[in-house]
Amino acid sequence: TVFIKGLDNLIATARSNKVAVLLGFQDFSQLIRDYTDKEAKVIINTVGNIFSGQVVGETAKTLSERFGKILQKRQSISINRNDVSTSISTQMDSLIPPSKISSLTQGMFVGSVADNFGEKIEQKIFHCEIVVDARKIAEEEKTYRKIPVITDFRDADGIDRMKEMVQENYNRIKEEARQIVADELERIGSDPNLKHLLELNKQA
Incomplete structure (x- = not known):
């Protein structure tokens, strides 16, 4: 819940700290369903770069409005028995x-892209095609290896040890995470330039 309500703040805060946030979803309706209509609108209006494939309905309409309008010239010809007018x-x-x-x-x-000071982009709105080399992809796929599927957790005696193995992996990962944190705290504590961060953390 905290994450959902703070997603729009996360985007803005990350941007100010030069951190890129990438959001991906199939349709704006999914965003509205998961984040409520009000939050979804804030998120949509906060992002600077948009890349979209084929979408329909309200999402297509919203994107079209986001890309803006252009002055179009139209020509019509009227033909009757006596005259042709343009x-x-x-x-x-x-x-x-x-x-x-x-x-x-x-x-x-x-889609549309945002630019920066000193990095002005003339063509911000685009409609393009990604050219894919199907032959190279096919050659690469030939070297793919299937991911092994572990379906049998029985030991040499034929006893199912799945629960024990899962618990063992959980304990190992948990201990490794604790060790990483301990090593990092020790590194910070031994660095005069970073030691004050520990004091600030204790005060908080």
Whole structure:
């Protein structure tokens, strides 16, 4: 619960400390379901970079609105028996319409990126395709090894030792974590530049 309510603060705080936060979900509706409508809107509006594949419905509409609009020129021709007339008009249309986002094929993406001072990006909104070398991927997949599946925890006498083995692994990992913390505290305590952190931690 604490994490859910503080996710928007995490993004902003991490950004100010030059830490990148990556959020991934299949649809905005999942974000709303798990974080409530109010929190989801804050999170969506806080992130600076967006990369999306094919989505539909409200998610496509929200993304289209996020990408903004562009001035489009339209030309219409009227034909009758005596004359042919042409009219040209301009109007604001979505830069990437929801229908376009809803019909993206595999490998096609839309999105927007944020820039920094001294690193200005002229083309912030994109609609592109990731070119995949299928032959190289197929060659690489040939060298893949199957992950071994351990289904038998019986010992030499045929007795099932699954509970004992799981508990043993749990205890080992727990002890290793304790040792890592102890070693790190010892390192900090022996470093004059970091020793004051321990005092601050005790006061807190």
